[in-house]
Amino acid sequence: MNLPFSSIHKLIDSLTRSNASFALYRQPWTDEPLLVLQEAGGAQTVDGMSGLNGKRGFLMAPFKPGGKHPIVLIEADHCAHGWESISDLLAQYAQTHAAEIPAPPAGPLQPSAGQEARQETGGQDQEAYAEAFGRFIVPLRQNTFQKLVLSRCLHRKLPEGFSPLSTFVNACNSYPRMMISLTHTPATGTWIGSTPEIILSGHDTQWHTVSLAGTMPMQGDTMPDEWSEKNRKEQAFVSEYIRKTVKQFGSKITEKGPYTARAGGLVHLKTDFSFQLKDTSRLGDILNELHPTPAVCGLPKQEAYAFIEANEGIDRKYYAGIIGWLDPQGDTSLYVNLRCMKVEGSESTLYAGGGILPSSVLEAEWEETRQKLNTMLNVL
Numbered sequence: 001m002n003l004p005f006s007s008i009h010k011l012i013d014s015l016t017r018s019n020a021s022f023a024l025y026r027q028p029w030t031d032e033p034l035l036v037l038q039e040a041g042g043a044q045t046v047d048g049m050s051g052l053n054g055k056r057g058f059l060m061a062p063f064k065p066g067g068k069h070p071i072v073l074i075e076a077d078h079c080a081h082g083w084e085s086i087s088d089l090l091a092q093y094a095q096t097h098a099a100e101i102p103a104p105p106a107g108p109l110q111p112s113a114g115q116e117a118r119q120e121t122g123g124q125d126q127e128a129y130a131e132a133f134g135r136f137i138v139p140l141r142q143n144t145f146q147k148l149v150l151s152r153c154l155h156r157k158l159p160e161g162f163s164p165l166s167t168f169v170n171a172c173n174s175y176p177r178m179m180i181s182l183t184h185t186p187a188t189g190t191w192i193g194s195t196p197e198i199i200l201s202g203h204d205t206q207w208h209t210v211s212l213a214g215t216m217p218m219q220g221d222t223m224p225d226e227w228s229e230k231n232r233k234e235q236a237f238v239s240e241y242i243r244k245t246v247k248q249f250g251s252k253i254t255e256k257g258p259y260t261a262r263a264g265g266l267v268h269l270k271t272d273f274s275f276q277l278k279d280t281s282r283l284g285d286i287l288n289e290l291h292p293t294p295a296v297c298g299l300p301k302q303e304a305y306a307f308i309e310a311n312e313g314i315d316r317k318y319y320a321g322i323i324g325w326l327d328p329q330g331d332t333s334l335y336v337n338l339r340c341m342k343v344e345g346s347e348s349t350l351y352a353g354g355g356i357l358p359s360s361v362l363e364a365e366w367e368e369t370r371q372k373l374n375t376m377l378n379v380l
């Protein structure tokens, strides 16, 4: 994917410092950027996932919806696809909203060679992660939980001349299999992500979700496919949960997998679930049951949800939440917001987690989160 004209490039970057609400995204295996832009004001907030029933728009739901992190729906007052139409739309928008768009910062749009400030400014260090791992492993080994997902965050100083749009385009070019997004609303702030995990997609009666878990690094250009017992179990828990949930809502369920699927420099175990829905007016209810799947939370679900909030030691915000286009009358493509970062001022916060079972080993889990964090670090 190429960058748009420099004026549009600067404008998109400036919008991430304004009160505008927009989502720029690219679907897997396409080369076309899509823009959803709300005409004015903060995006609509929705009470609970079921409040999404019948609604249409670009959705950002946090891991745990609540006061500080609302479920947000960007209204599709304007939609465009391809840089040409996006440029036309944004040029018009800039004319009518000139007073609200901050001037671009002086200096180069893209960092020049050797300028990448790979400076860590904090986040969870290995010691804090080890302590959290200790808190998670005890109830797992006591069989209170079957699985828990432990996450961490990493703060990085942004490189000089950092451009959200350049990072978005870099991610599009580096990760053809993933859904890439650059989103901004006053309530959520700015997020950039590169996710491999669909939570719900489809149209009319034909619907799809996946169970994705278990991780190994790519071996050069080869996808490894010798999965450990731990990885298989970890993914089987997710499949079991999804199978049960899909049965509540859908019919004619078919399953394919588990098989090895690539996601950037990593591979995961994946199972596809296809099913039919009689009516699409309750997509919010389905999301309410599906989210958070044991790929990002744990089992039993409600207890794991509460345990993670009390013991993980980080605020996941919109990481491990839901991101994407919701349209009960048209096409829906919603993803779990993984391999993502929040951009704020001169800093970014990157997030990654991994499934912990009683047999988990601290060092291996830390290494896995490090590899997952590299997905976004590599395009920064």
Ligand SMILES: C=C(O[C@H]1C=CC=C(C(=O)O)[C@@H]1O)C(=O)O
Pocket (backbone or CB within 6 Å): 149, 197, 212, 213, 214, 215, 268, 294, 295, 296, 338, 339, 351, 352, 353, 354, 355, 372
């Ligand atoms: C929770 C994350 O990944 C999930 C998806 C695939 C594999 C996972 C794993 O192996 O633990 C996680 O369940 C993350 O990327 O932060």
